[in-house]
Structures are given as C-alpha cells and as structure tokens.
Amino acid sequence: MKNKVSELFKIKYPIIQGGMIWNSGWRLASAVSNSGGLGLLGAGSMYPEVLREHIQKCKKATIKPFGVNVPMLYPNLEEIMNIIVEEGVQIVFTSAGNPKTWTSWLQDKGIIVVHVVSSLKFALKAQDAGVQAIVAEGFEAGGHNGRDETTTLALIPMVREHIKIPLIAAGGIATGRAMLATMILGADGVQMGSRFVASEESSAHRDFKQSVVDAKEGATHLTLKELAPVRLLKNKFFNEVQELYKTGPTIEELKNLLGRARAKKGMFEGDLDNGELEIGQISGLIHDIKPVKDIIGDVISEFELAKTEAVKL
Known part of the structure; x- marks a missing residue:
C-alpha cells in the first residue's frame, strides 16, 4: 500500500x-x-x-x-x-x-x-x-x-x-x-x-488487557486537566479523583492523590483498583x-x- x-x-x-x-x-x-x-x-x-x-x-x-x-x-x-x-x-x-x-x-x-x-x-x-x-x-x-x-x-x-x-x-x-x-x-x-x-x-499486564476487552461505551473519561489531561478507564482511583474534585482541590492536592508510578501500578502491574488505566474510547469496540x-x-x-x-x- x-x-x-x-x-x-x-x-x-x-x-x-x-x-x-x-x-x-x-x-x-x-x-x-x-x-x-x-x-x-x-x-x-x-x-x-x-x-x-x-x-x-x-x-x-x-x-x-x-x-x-x-x-x-x-x-x-x-x-x-x-x-x-x-x-x-x-x-x-x-x-x-x-x-x-x-x-x-x-x-x-x-x-x-x-x-x-x-x-x-x-x-x-x-x-x-x-x-x-x-x-x-x-x-x-x-x-x-x-x-x-x-x-x-x-x-x-x-x-x-x-x-x-x-x-x-x-x-x-x-x-x-x-x-x-x-x-x-x-x-x-x-x-x-x-x-x-x-x-x-x-x-501490559494481562488483567489490564482484559479490562480493555471488557470495557463498554462510556467506560473511559478525560480527567486531571489541571496537571496533564489523561483519558482513563473508570475504576476506584478514578472515582477518588472525582470525589476530590467536589472539594475544589488545589493542583498540589491533585498531585498528592496521583502520587508516583500510578500508571505503572495499573497497566504494567495489573492493579485495576488503584492504578491509572490509560485507554481510548475505542476500547468499547475491542x-x-x-x-x-x-x-x-x-x-x-x-x-x-x-x-x-x-x-x-
């Protein structure tokens, strides 16, 4: 081609x-x-x-x-x-x-x-x-x-x-x-x-791959725009971010919640609750x-x- x-x-x-x-x-x-x-x-x-x-x-x-x-x-x-x-x-x-x-x-x-x-x-x-x-x-x-x-x-x-x-x-x-x-x-x-x-x-961890396969329409959302906008699968960590937003958090508070190695924890180590699970909207078709x-x-x-x-x- x-x-x-x-x-x-x-x-x-x-x-x-x-x-x-x-x-x-x-x-x-x-x-x-x-x-x-x-x-x-x-x-x-x-x-x-x-x-x-x-x-x-x-x-x-x-x-x-x-x-x-x-x-x-x-x-x-x-x-x-x-x-x-x-x-x-x-x-x-x-x-x-x-x-x-x-x-x-x-x-x-x-x-x-x-x-x-x-x-x-x-x-x-x-x-x-x-x-x-x-x-x-x-x-x-x-x-x-x-x-x-x-x-x-x-x-x-x-x-x-x-x-x-x-x-x-x-x-x-x-x-x-x-x-x-x-x-x-x-x-x-x-x-x-x-x-x-x-x-x-x-x-990626096998469990993360399976979570992509299991994803349906609306399973992802763009968040953390104050730091660097990132599209994530909705999970326990994502819900914690949304709860923090209700308090009008500072950038420092968002950084503290994000912490370090959050993406590694989710995608590479397979922690589907506490990890950052980065994936696109098209996951609903995979x-x-x-x-x-x-x-x-x-x-x-x-x-x-x-x-x-x-x-x-």
Whole structure:
C-alpha cells in the first residue's frame, strides 16, 4: 500500500503503533514492524538503560524499520536522545513538548522526526519546526490528551487543510473502516494505540488487557486537566479523583492523590483498583486479545473491503 507514509518509513502498510507507556516494549514494536507496520518503543516508561536494552532486543527481533516515541516532558531527555543516536535508531516520534528543541539535532544525524499534536495550532508549529510528518491525535485517544477536546473527525480535515507534510491520524482508530474514514478525510496513514494494548505482544499486564476487552461505551473519561489531561478507564482511583474534585482541590492536592508510578501500578502491574488505566474510547469496540499479525491482517482486510464497498455507493 504505497503512499506518503509507507514510503517515508519504508513499511508495507501505513499503520503506526502508538508508543504507549508500559505497553510498548520490544516484543510489541518488533511484532508490528514484522507484520508490515511501524512499531514504536515507548520511551516514556523506560529509564535510559532500559530503553537501550529494548532497542537492542528490537534490532535482533526485526530487520524492518522501527522507531522510538519520546515524550519530552520526562527527565533524562538528553541521555535518551544520545542513546537513540548511539543505537542507530532511524525514526523518532516526539510529543508533549516543543518540536523545535530536538528536531534539527536529530535530523542532522539522519533521523526521521515526527511530532504528535492535538490541535491545528501545534500542527503548524511542528511543520514550521521542520518535522517530516505529523500525528494529529483526537480527543478520543487514550493516555495524555489535548486540552481543546477536538475529535479526530474534526481535527484531521482541519489539519490537512493547512499542512503539506504527511499526516497520520490517531485517536479512536482500531478498525479498517476507521482507517479508511480518516484517510478519506485527508490522513496519509493511521496510528493505533488501544487496539495494540489488547495484543499478545503488548507488555501490559494481562488483567489490564482484559479490562480493555471488557470495557463498554462510556467506560473511559478525560480527567486531571489541571496537571496533564489523561483519558482513563473508570475504576476506584478514578472515582477518588472525582470525589476530590467536589472539594475544589488545589493542583498540589491533585498531585498528592496521583502520587508516583500510578500508571505503572495499573497497566504494567495489573492493579485495576488503584492504578491509572490509560485507554481510548475505542476500547468499547475491542473484543479480544490476539497476536499483532492478526490485528494488522484484520485491519487491512476490513480496509480493503470497505474501500470496495465505498466505490459502489
């Protein structure tokens, strides 16, 4: 499936796996790359030397292109970037920060840079910074999210109207029909996160994966906007956050409730009561845990069928 995204990354299908914290280790990234997409390691939940280990294991597990997602709000950023260069990673997705900070530095070393945004304003800033592609992520997405709450359906055509570089749609995409819909709206490819959480190769705890499969419509909610907006499955911790909001809490009180390693506790360790369970609205359409190759195969088959059906309309 040749287009701007597949040609940019030298991959078979314009499908990118989101670099989700506590989910995106070397097994998932290499499986996605081996299945024709672009796998990403999630550096946000890795200490620098842990990231190095995952990069090295990924290189042994696939000869296909893969990349690293780097949220720029985390510490040890310079060390992480140096490890990426030392290990010969060719693709970096940056997020949660100013794209001007690292884009030129990485590109000078031959690395393709993509930036993740949640609004047209930041898409234009990323394009001005010189990135080679943009991920525009709608409000439906799991994990950290945009403050403007713009949905994917509205965001993609607005961004497409104003940018010239390749555009990747994210947020609420787990099926071939959704992939086709966003591409009709102007995207050149898609990034999927939640669907790959519920894969055999995801590093998430099995209980968290099952909670994604069990989720129904309305099971997630965007909260903690005063800190960094995040979409979570509703659980005991989420309810505690909502109760605290009734008291008009300060930012410090919200931080104290959140504490440390809350996401690790939920997604990686499987504490479904006290953990932070980050997942997208599309979890209501995810009904099974299966191997990555089957997920990508299903998406592409449905995409091709939907495209054929659309021609008949």
